[in-house]
Amino acid sequence: MLARVFERARADVERGIGDDAAVLTAPGTGKLVWTIDEQVEGVHFRRGWLEGTDIGWRSMMAAASDLAAMGAEPWCALAALVLPADVDDAALEAIAGGQRDAAAAIGAAVVGGNLSRGPALSIATTFLGRCERAVERGGARPGDGLWAAGAIGLAAAGLGALERGIAGDPRVAEAVEAWRRPKALVVEGRAMGPVAHAAIDVSDGLARDVGHVAEASGVAVVLDEEALRADLALCRAAEAIDASPVELALHGGEDYALVVASAVAIPGFRRVGDVRPGSGVHLRDATGEHPIAAAGFDHFAR
């Protein structure tokens, strides 16, 4: 079954599907960066809101985003799928097609996996990447700028539109697409890798995620409200779902944008704030700076 769904695809993959495990040529130097992520039906997605190809695509990109956030190049992925009885072969092919397409879109390959039966559809994706230097969360320094690549809050606006049943509203089209077909920012991750002091991907909301950087680095992070509302697509979608664009950016999830602390500008990144001595996350608006709670989008807390 798996051999039909996935295929061996790279020269450094000696053995892919069809044996007990995948066999890879060990990289001679550098770092291996390795993550696992899981998307669970009813928690991370509803089948009514996504085609099978989208479900596969999102699961792969969510895992790859962790590699992008460390400045790594995605290499190979394995996926473990739990399939309820109503997922037939055609539905499985669609999911696997989305996984393959997503992996290919970022220069990686799915080299193996595991299928189980179970009560709810879930996809656990493990991704191996390679880099010379891994960018962690804990290296931000006072004086650094805070830089972002990718939309922030837009996916949450898209999810909001789906929840409200207004996904057909043209004002939310880009937002719904951002939620359905996120893209791991691998090129941007490779660009920031050599220079960034710290990095994270925005999966749980900007406030929460930069809060992790602030805590791990022992610094304060100041976000510019103006920079957060500078996204026209976000503002239009926020209006359609009657939400605040800044709230969506601060507390929405699943954008897979990258946010990095760096002393220098990085191609593809825009400045969204500063790193200061102190602690916590703060929002700077016309009236001054205000500490904000690092609450965010936490599937686990639901």
Added chain:
Amino acid sequence: MLARVFERARADVERGIGDDAAVLTAPGTGKLVWTIDEQVEGVHFRRGWLEGTDIGWRSMMAAASDLAAMGAEPWCALAALVLPADVDDAALEAIAGGQRDAAAAIGAAVVGGNLSRGPALSIATTFLGRCERAVERGGARPGDGLWAAGAIGLAAAGLGALERGIAGDPRVAEAVEAWRRPKALVVEGRAMGPVAHAAIDVSDGLARDVGHVAEASGVAVVLDEEALRADLALCRAAEAIDASPVELALHGGEDYALVVASAVAIPGFRRVGDVRPGSGVHLRDATGEHPIAAAGFDHFAR
């Protein structure tokens, strides 16, 4: 949460829990062997039959067994857990404790993971191993002996005893323990690695698993019935659950024994059959040789 549950534990693990991904020093030479396995409540186990520590232990050993079957040394693992609302912190700690203990028992470490909510408890485990030479399924040659390490059928007898509610019968004690606390045969895997022509672990029943070897190698495999019933613990447990020991060995699952094709004897392995020209799986008893169906224990077919 994860940082409390798992801990960084090895010198070649530069960054474990608490960042976007784990960071490992790339091995300079050799092969990386990489697998993912998933255990799902109601499919692979019932919580009433296992302590939390057993659930964690089994999930880790099932994944590690794939590495043993390729002759690899387990290195590091990541786990993605889906937790229903009734799994509290203490229950999670117990599961994670079982995972840690199992990893430590085979010289490996859990270096990261992911937690999600969901309707049924599941554990996806991905394991990275290293070796100089990976033993695949497709290399068995006519004239090879078929050699086994570890009990075959015993875990299925234990599962049968649990299903029948007779786990307290002293005749099944060893069998129930085999099902509850399987051990990946890493030492045996390392021993066979340099000499075996083909190898597999017995997770879905001997007939089905050696059927994979026969098919991938383009050979016939002949199993000796006498060798399959030579396990006293298996015979006692089979009697208690009113089953045939040979049927349990051929079609039971989750033993995580190793079966290899080799032209030479291997320390720790006993001979259980032969490799011949031809195809399929055959059973040799006092009356001659009989082809047997490669049916077995397939969670996916349930």
